[in-house]
Amino acid sequence: MDSKNTIDFERIFHLAPIGMCISRNRIILACNEAMTDMFGLGENLLVDASFQILYPTPDEFERTGARIAPIMNAKGSYSDERIMKRASQELFWCHVSGRVLEKKNASTTEIWTFEDLSAKRPVSAELTPREREISAMLVEGKTSKLIARQIGLSPRTVEMHRAKLMRKFCASTSSELVHKLLGLMH
Structure with a gap:
C-alpha cells in the first residue's frame, strides 16, 4: 500500500461518530471526541482515569465490574445497556460494548464503545x-x-x-x- 492509500486508524478512532475508548484494568488509556462530548469530560480528565468517573456511584462501578469480568474473561466481549453519568451529574441510558484485544490474556487491553440512548430513552424517575x-x-x-x-x-x-x-x-x-x-x- 502506498502512502496515498494508507488508512489513518488513529484519526478514524478520534473522529468516529460513537464514543470509544481503550482501557486496561478499568483505566482509560485513550478516548475519542465523541466520548468526551457524551460525558462532558475533556480528554485530559478521562485519560488515566478509572471508569468509575462515568458511573452514578462507586458501588455501581464495583458491582458492574464484578458482573462483567467473568463474562469478558470467558467470551472476550460484553455488551449491555446501563445508566451512566455525565460530568453535569445528569444520568442517561447508554449502550456499552467492549471486547478484549487479546483473548488469551485476561489483563489485556480492551476497546469499548458508548452509545448515548438518552434521545430514545430518558431517565424519567429517581432510581436508587x-x-x-x-x-x-x-x-x-x-x-x-x-x-x-x-x-x-x-x-x-x-x-x-x-x-x-x-x-x-x-x-x-x-x-x-x-x-x-x-x-x-x-
Whole structure:
C-alpha cells in the first residue's frame, strides 16, 4: 500500500461518530471526541482515569465490574445497556460494548464503545443505584431468579425492587414496566 492509500486508524478512532475508548484494568488509556462530548469530560480528565468517573456511584462501578469480568474473561466481549453519568451529574441510558484485544490474556487491553440512548430513552424517575442495576437487567429480558443469581440477592428482594419500579413508573405489568424503561410508552 502506498502512502496515498494508507488508512489513518488513529484519526478514524478520534473522529468516529460513537464514543470509544481503550482501557486496561478499568483505566482509560485513550478516548475519542465523541466520548468526551457524551460525558462532558475533556480528554485530559478521562485519560488515566478509572471508569468509575462515568458511573452514578462507586458501588455501581464495583458491582458492574464484578458482573462483567467473568463474562469478558470467558467470551472476550460484553455488551449491555446501563445508566451512566455525565460530568453535569445528569444520568442517561447508554449502550456499552467492549471486547478484549487479546483473548488469551485476561489483563489485556480492551476497546469499548458508548452509545448515548438518552434521545430514545430518558431517565424519567429517581432510581436508587440498585433499582438502576435491576432496571438494566429487566431491559435485557432477565427473570427475577436470574437477576437474583447474578447480583447475589434473593428472588424475593428482586421482586420487591421490581414492585417499587412498577409504582415509580405507574406500570401495572412487568411488560409495561420494561416498555416504560425502554422509553416506548409515556
